[in-house]
Amino acid sequence: MSLASRSKVIQAYKNLLHLGKNYPKGYDFFRQRLKSAFMKNKDVTDPAQIEQLLCKAEFVSKELEALYMLRKYRTLKKRYYEDAPPKSST
Amino acid sequence: MRILVGVKRVIDYAVKVRVRPDKKGVVTDGVKHSMNPFDEIAVEEAIRLKEKKIAKEVVALSIGPTQAQETLRTALAMGADSAIHVEVPAGELERVQPLHVSRIISKLATEGKFDLVMVGKQAIDDDCNQTAQMTAAMLDWPQATFASKVEKDGDYLKVTREIDGGLETIKVGVPAVISADLRLNEPRYATLPNIMKAKKKPIKKMKASELGVDLTPTIEVISVEDPPVRAAGIKVDDVDTLIAKLKEAGRV
Numbered sequence: 001m002s003l004a005s006r007s008k009v010i011q012a013y014k015n016l017l018h019l020g021k022n023y024p025k026g027y028d029f030f031r032q033r034l035k036s037a038f039m040k041n042k043d044v045t046d047p048a049q050i051e052q053l054l055c056k057a058e059f060v061s062k063e064l065e066a067l068y069m070l071r072k073y074r075t076l077k078k079r080y081y082e083d084a085p086p087k088s089s090t
Numbered sequence: 091m092r093i094l095v096g097v098k099r100v101i102d103y104a105v106k107v108r109v110r111p112d113k114k115g116v117v118t119d120g121v122k123h124s125m126n127p128f129d130e131i132a133v134e135e136a137i138r139l140k141e142k143k144i145a146k147e148v149v150a151l152s153i154g155p156t157q158a159q160e161t162l163r164t165a166l167a168m169g170a171d172s173a174i175h176v177e178v179p180a181g182e183l184e185r186v187q188p189l190h191v192s193r194i195i196s197k198l199a200t201e202g203k204f205d206l207v208m209v210g211k212q213a214i215d216d217d218c219n220q221t222a223q224m225t226a227a228m229l230d231w232p233q234a235t236f237a238s239k240v241e242k243d244g245d246y247l248k249v250t251r252e253i254d255g256g257l258e259t260i261k262v263g264v265p266a267v268i269s270a271d272l273r274l275n276e277p278r279y280a281t282l283p284n285i286m287k288a289k290k291k292p293i294k295k296m297k298a299s300e301l302g303v304d305l306t307p308t309i310e311v312i313s314v315e316d317p318p319v320r321a322a323g324i325k326v327d328d329v330d331t332l333i334a335k336l337k338e339a340g341r342v
Contacts, residue, residue, distance in 0.1 A: 011283075018282040024104070065279040075103055076127055076214070076272055 005050050012057040013038055019064045024071065091145045091264065093136045094199050095170065096191070096209040096221065097129040097152050099161040103214055113313045115184060116215075125161045127277075128210025130168075132270040134277040135240060136208050137169035144242050145206070147171050151198060153191055155180040159293060166288035167280035173293040174198060178305070185307045188216075190298070192224035197301045199229060204265065206247075211236055211269040222269035232262040236271040 013034070020030035041053055101107055102122040110117050125133075139145040150165035152158040153176040162173040176194055178186055199207050207229075212219035226233035234240075239250035243261060251258045252271045262268075280288075298305050326332045336342045 015282045018285075019279075022104075068279065069276055072103060072127055073272070073276070079214075080272070 002047065005047065005054075008054055009038075009050070009057075012054055012061075016057060016061055016064075019061055019068075022068055023064075091139075091205040092147045092149065092203065093139065093145045093206045093208055094149050094151055094195065094202065094204040095129070095132050095136045095165070096195055096207070097133060097150055097161050097165050098126040098210070098213045098215075099123050099152060099154050099158045100126045100213050100215040103127055109314050109316050113315065114311055115314055123157065123161075125164050126210050126213045126215075128212060128214070128270055128272070130210070130277040131272065131274050132208040132210050132268075133165050133168050133170060134275045135237075135268075135270055136206075137278075138275065139206075139240070140169070142242075149174060149202070149204070151176070151195065153186060153194055153298075154178055155183060162293055163285060163288050164280045166291045166293075167284040168278055169284075170291075172291055175293050175295050176298055176301070177295055178298060182305065184311075185305050187307055187309055188218045188220035188224060189308055190303055190305050191221050192228055193303045194298060194301055195221070195225045196228040197303060199225075199265075206264060207231075207267045209267075209269050211271050219269075222267050226267040229265070229267065231265050231267050233267045233269075234260060234262050235269040237268050238271050238273045240268060240274070 016034055017031065020034060021027050023030040044050055044053065100123060101116070101118065102124045105122050108117045109115075133148075133150065136145065136148045140148050148170045150162050150170040150173040152162050152165075152173070154161075155178060158177075159175055162175055166173055195207060195209075198204075207222075207225055209222050209225070211222065222233060222235055225231075234247070234249035234251060236252045237249045238252045238257065239248075241248045246261045246263050247266060247268075248259060248261055249268065251260060252273065324335075326335060333342065
């Protein structure tokens with residue numbers, strides 16, 4: 001692995017670890033999964049494939065951010081706006 | 091335009107809050123804290139106003155113990171330019187009430203020549219919903235509470251407010267006080283690289299006494315109780331029993 005992509009991968013890992021601190025099922029659960037997900041691809045050497053995996057890491061972090069935001073929004077809505085008319089889709 | 095945005099460090103929204111045995115408050119030791127979600131919305135709106143070039147500078151303010159700096163770092167990571175930390179020792183934190191907070195904010199807003207004060211409509215720990223209103227009164231500025239939309243309209247701000255059963259649109263002149271409601275925006279996440287960068291941004295430390303604000307409480311907490319536990323339901327065997335039970339309960 002080239003030096004540049006190595007630091008990118010470490011950055012992605014650190015970033016995901018940081019996001020995992022708020023994971024609903026707990027940090028430990030998240031960290032174990034994250035580690036195994038990264039370790040699974042430890043032998044990948046093809047730069048194109050590394051890039052693709054980095055994109056996946058980016059995608060997962062965006063998903064996590066969205067998950068946290070929605071979770072917070074829903075909790076607050078439930079807690080403070082219970083008089084609001086119930087949505088039919090729930 | 092310079093914006094002062096107030097952020098409070100509260101027990102995280104996802105934590106199950108426990109009442110302290112002495113019934114004068116809740117357990118805060120060793121409990122995860124984070125920025126009050128409504129304040130997050132206020133910070134986000136201030137930053138968006140800056141991104142739209144309506145505002146020049148966003149300053150975050152927090153009143154609390156040393157750990158309140160972490161909350162300020164979050165605000166800085168989201169995009170605030172600098173921060174002010176009014177330090178209150180952890181033991182005295184319960185003495186600080188919305189009245190004192192609004193005194194501190196109004197003092198800082200005048201001294202710092204701010205044009206807009208933004209806060210969350212309420213904190214999720216005490217649910218007071220008083221700070222914005224009292225700050226506006228002390229500064230003698232117009233207020234736009236429960237904002238769900240903020241737009242610039244010439245020299246004024248057009249604010250859509252959430253009111254019972256609908257929306258109200260008002261025009262306020264600056265300087266003004268705005269309190270953010272839940273639907274104002276979707277706050278961005280403070281990412282790790284931004285948190286790192288935020289460590290370089292300045293945090294100014296002060297004491298309430300330096301601002302001439304006396305933190306003597308004006309409200310005494312008599313007792314804090316858990317909400318009533320929901321009573322267990324029962325299972326019925328058939329429809330007849332259900333109807334009988336409903337009749338018994340006076341529902342049909």
